[in-house]
Amino acid sequence: MADCGEANGPERKNEIVRAKNEEKELTKEEKQRLRKEKKQQKKQKEKKDDKGSSEKSGREKTLDPLSASQVLSTQSPTQKVPASAPIPVPPSGAPSHSSGAPSHSSSGAPSPADKPAKSKAELKAERRARQEADRASKQQGSSSSSKTKAPASDLNPVVKRLPEHVQVDDPAVVKRLAKKLERQQTRPHSSAKKIPLRSDYGYKVSLFSHLHQYSRKAPLTQLLSIPSSVIHPSIVRLGLQYSQGIVTGSNARSVALLHAFKQVIMDYSTPPNEELSRDLVNKLKPYISFLNQCRPLSASMGNAIKYIKKEISNIPSQYKEEEAKTKLLECIDKYIDEKVVLAAKAISKYAIEKISDGDVILVYGCSSLVNHILCEAFDKNRKFRVIVVDSRPRLEGREALRRLVQIGISCTYVLISALSYVLPEVSKVFLGAHALLANGYVMSRVGTSQIALVARAFNVPVLVCCETYKFCERVQTDSFVSNELDDPDELMVTRKGKTQLEDWHDLSTLGLLNLVYDVTPPDFVDLVITDLGMIPCTSVPVVLRVKNVDQ
Amino acid sequence: MYNGGVPRPSVLLESWTELVEYFRTQMRTDPDMASAVAAIRTLLEFLRRDKGETILGLRESLKWATDCLTRVDSSVAVSSGGELFLRFISLTSLEHQDLARCKKVMEERGELFLEKISLSRTKVAKLCHTFIKDGAKILTHSYSRVVLRVLEKAAAEKKRFTVYVTESQPDTAGRQMAEALRRLGVPVTVVLDAAVGYVLEKVDLVIVGAEGVVESGGIINKIGTYQMAVCSKAHNKPFYVVAESFKFVRLYPLNQQDVPDRFKYKADTLNNVSELSKEHPVIDYTPPSLITLLFTDLGVLTPSAVSDELIKLYL
Numbered sequence: 013m014a015d016c017g018e019a020n021g022p023e024r025k026n027e028i029v030r031a032k033n034e035e036k037e038l039t040k041e042e043k044q045r046l047r048k049e050k051k052q053q054k055k056q057k058e059k060k061d062d063k064g065s066s067e068k069s070g071r072e073k074t075l076d077p078l079s080a081s082q083v084l085s086t087q088s089p090t091q092k093v094p095a096s097a098p099i100p101v102p103p104s105g106a107p108s109h110s111s112g113a114p115s116h117s118s119s120g121a122p123s124p125a126d127k128p129a130k131s132k133a134e135l136k137a138e139r140r141a142r143q144e145a146d147r148a149s150k151q152q153g154s155s156s157s158s159k160t161k162a163p164a165s166d167l168n169p170v171v172k173r174l175p176e177h178v179q180v181d182d183p184a185v186v187k188r189l190a191k192k193l194e195r196q197q198t199r200p201h202s203s204a205k206k207i208p209l210r211s212d213y214g215y216k217v218s219l220f221s222h223l224h225q226y227s228r229k230a231p232l233t234q235l236l237s238i239p240s241s242v243i244h245p246s247i248v249r250l251g252l253q254y255s256q257g258i259v260t261g262s263n264a265r266s267v268a269l270l271h272a273f274k275q276v277i278m279d280y281s282t283p284p285n286e287e288l289s290r291d292l293v294n295k296l297k298p299y300i301s302f303l304n305q306c307r308p309l310s311a312s313m314g315n316a317i318k319y320i321k322k323e324i325s326n327i328p329s330q331y332k333e334e335e336a337k338t339k340l341l342e343c344i345d346k347y348i349d350e351k352v353v354l355a356a357k358a359i360s361k362y363a364i365e366k367i368s369d370g371d372v373i374l375v376y377g378c379s380s381l382v383n384h385i386l387c388e389a390f391d392k393n394r395k396f397r398v399i400v401v402d403s404r405p406r407l408e409g410r411e412a413l414r415r416l417v418q419i420g421i422s423c424t425y426v427l428i429s430a431l432s433y434v435l436p437e438v439s440k441v442f443l444g445a446h447a448l449l450a451n452g453y454v455m456s457r458v459g460t461s462q463i464a465l466v467a468r469a470f471n472v473p474v475l476v477c478c479e480t481y482k483f484c485e486r487v488q489t490d491s492f493v494s495n496e497l498d499d500p501d502e503l504m505v506t507r508k509g510k511t512q513l514e515d516w517h518d519l520s521t522l523g524l525l526n527l528v529y530d531v532t533p534p535d536f537v538d539l540v541i542t543d544l545g546m547i548p549c550t551s552v553p554v555v556l557r558v559k560n561v562d563q
Numbered sequence: 564m565y566n567g568g569v570p571r572p573s574v575l576l577e578s579w580t581e582l583v584e585y586f587r588t589q590m591r592t593d594p595d596m597a598s599a600v601a602a603i604r605t606l607l608e609f610l611r612r613d614k615g616e617t618i619l620g621l622r623e624s625l626k627w628a629t630d631c632l633t634r635v636d637s638s639v640a641v642s643s644g645g646e647l648f649l650r651f652i653s654l655t656s657l658e659h660q661d662l663a664r665c666k667k668v669m670e671e672r673g674e675l676f677l678e679k680i681s682l683s684r685t686k687v688a689k690l691c692h693t694f695i696k697d698g699a700k701i702l703t704h705s706y707s708r709v710v711l712r713v714l715e716k717a718a719a720e721k722k723r724f725t726v727y728v729t730e731s732q733p734d735t736a737g738r739q740m741a742e743a744l745r746r747l748g749v750p751v752t753v754v755l756d757a758a759v760g761y762v763l764e765k766v767d768l769v770i771v772g773a774e775g776v777v778e779s780g781g782i783i784n785k786i787g788t789y790q791m792a793v794c795s796k797a798h799n800k801p802f803y804v805v806a807e808s809f810k811f812v813r814l815y816p817l818n819q820q821d822v823p824d825r826f827k828y829k830a831d832t833l834n835n836v837s838e839l840s841k842e843h844p845v846i847d848y849t850p851p852s853l854i855t856l857l858f859t860d861l862g863v864l865t866p867s868a869v870s871d872e873l874i875k876l877y878l
Contacts, residue, residue, distance in 0.1 A: 473817035546815045548779050550867035
């Protein structure tokens with residue numbers, strides 16, 4: 013439970029001011045703690061310097077794996093535990109300056125706001141634990157961050173709380189998130205730069221009020237000012253591409269992310285008295301938060317980020333900067349090659365066995381993997397035809413249609429409302445996946461579960477094609493808990509000069525819902541084709557287990 | 564005589580007839596033995612007699628031999644047994660430098676494998692007989708030696724039960740089963756294949772054997788099994804499958820058409836007849852959603868657990 017992270021003077025002040033402002037939420041204990049920390053901070057100001065912070069971050073890193081286990085034993089399993097979770101946690105909300113290890117917050121405001129139903133006993137226990145920690149790391153003050161933003165797919169061994177960026181309906185949490193983004197920066201002393209928080213747009217349907225809903229009308233850079241010294245320009249570009257929908261599709265987004273990170277690594281230079289393996293990880297955190305603001309991260313992106321962070325922290329300290337950078341670039345290239353390119357080849361090989369002459373294959377939307385399979389099968393002279401099913405508002409099927417027709421496959425194009433009309437003549441359904449969850453559920457573009465359901469009713473086999481790097485440890489049984497809301501204005505359609513729903517904002521009782529993903533239960537899926545082979549949907553946890561053993 | 568597409572290893576043509584003859588003799592001497600076990604015995608003998616010089620050559624010859632055997636007896640079990648045997652012995656093939664030593668190790672492992680699988684039927688019987696309660700009425704399909712062993716064990720445990728067996732055209736193997744059960748003293752009735760739906764309301768459980776267990780957890784068995792499975796699902800009766808672990812095969816059929824032709828018809832039909840679509844298939848595929856439990860020597864498995872076991876066996 014190392015109290016890690018060094019806070020600098022002005023930051024601490026901001027925090028305390030903020031805490032004061034939110035005084036009504038502070039309990040007596042919290043106020044006491046604040047006073048104590050003020051004293052510590054004064055001591056700390058004298059000893060503050062970069063060297064100290066780097067040493068400290070070194071210590072933190074080694075302490076952290078221990079800290080997680082210590083936390084478990086010394087603290088009651090309350091919400092404080094996730095705060096001390098080990099470092100490789102994608103979008104961690106911890107401040108990005110030299111320390112980086114998350115710690116439980118010493119600022120009082122977050123904790124009570126977080127769980128309004130906290131019992132007194134729990135508070136006392138936490139306070140005690142925190143005091144012990146303070147004593148343990150005598151000369152340093154605690155960092156100003158609040159809990160780690162642990163995405164659900166975390167390596168957290170104990171009680172999982174809902175990650176903060178998901179708790180959109182709690183205004184206190186949103187406020188705290190804004191402050192956190194403000195504080196994420198690369199240099200400890202520059203307080204002027206910050207990552208802006210995107211604001212929600214429009215009326216949100218109550219079932220999905222815990223999710224963010226952003227507008228796509230104006231590009232992100234017009235609405236927010238993003239200082240270029242905080243965010244690398246290639247990341248800004250990537251964020252814009254995500255938010256405007258220029259880069260879409262799970263594979264495309266991950267690969268684009270990895271390429272942007274390659275650029276970041278190439279332009280990176282280790283600051284003096286810092287170690288590349290720690291500093292670079294901290295540098296990446298604000299980028300990841302920013303990208304999350306542009307568009308929520310996908311499961312594949314999450315896995316890619318985990319991999320990169322692991323690789324970076326595993327760089328041995330004796331490597332020179334150039335060596336380390338080349339090694340990292342190689343690793344990224346290898347990852348892309350293995351997990352995306354070669355996996356696609358392996359999957360096509362298995363999938364082609366399942367395509368026989370005379371087949372009528374139904375595909376939905378635009379999945380890069382399914383398109384690749386069909387193109388390969390066509391090259392191998394299988395005789396089949398394709399029915400492309402599409403749906404508004406994205407109309408991604410048109411892209412798939414364009415690609416397939418270009419190489420000469422005979423295609424039919426229908427909208428999803430005509431599904432039960434075409435299904436009697438279909439022999440197989442090929443679907444792509446955004447992610448495969450640990451309980452066998454398939455998360456994919458909205459509409460996929462509908463297709464699987466109707467295909468099951470018609471007894472048509474449903475095949476899902478998915479690379480193993482999209483498998484995630486999360487468990488979800490419905491599409492509400494975790495999803496993405498797209499711009500509701502896209503549901504407006506202009507025909508013959510008249511735009512329906514033009515003034516939907518004026519009607520207070522009307523909400524437009526533009527969902528992006530949905531979840532298909534494993535009973536509707538007959539076969540999953542992965543680069544490891546053909547497996548039934550229920551064997552996904554076995555593959556995850558095997559993969560973890562390998563690593 | 565045989566397809567020139569198969570790579571020709573360093574064996575003489577005569578050994579092909581030798582192989583087949585040995586296989587046939589094995590089947591004749593012990594009619595109770597599973598065809599896969601006979602195949603594995605043959606392969607072991609082939610390994611002993613092989614005069615190849617390299618490990619790779621050895622593997623090639625073994626693959627060729629398995630291929631030959633599937634041409635003689637096209638059941639799924641022979642193919643899966645052969646593949647598993649190859650896998651089992653070649654796990655150590657890279658450890659020793661000396662070919663003779665290597666061969667000896669492979670032979671020992673082969674013997675071990677054979678011993679293990681000859682005990683598998685007993686293990687299955689031990690697991691399954693507890694699911695047969697006193698006074699139960701059982702429905703089974705065609706002639707299966709594993710099911711027979713299970714029912715023998717149950718009878719030995721002094722349980723009273725009656726059995727309905729389908730006649731199972733076109734080879735009326737069901738009558739053979741009825742004969743064997745009568746000798747055990749079990750009251751048995753032979754029913755028409757078409758009477759399965761009629762008789763299902765009287766029975767308590769359905770037990771069938773399997774020729775092959777596929778990756779999805781479904782089974783490949785004598786034609787008529789799928790029908791029985793669908794009817795028992797409709798009547799909410801448990802549908803149990805008993806199979807040894809060497810019958811697990813790396814196929815994943817999506818529906819009846821997806822089962823490869825080489826398993827659907829008997830070997831003679833495949834070799835002699837030109838228009839396969841006019842022939843009647845002898846096996847069908849039962850999807851895992853219709854199966855309640857599978858009893859194997861690896862334990863009692865649900866259909867979704869079969870894939871886990873297969874991943875362990877093959878990956």
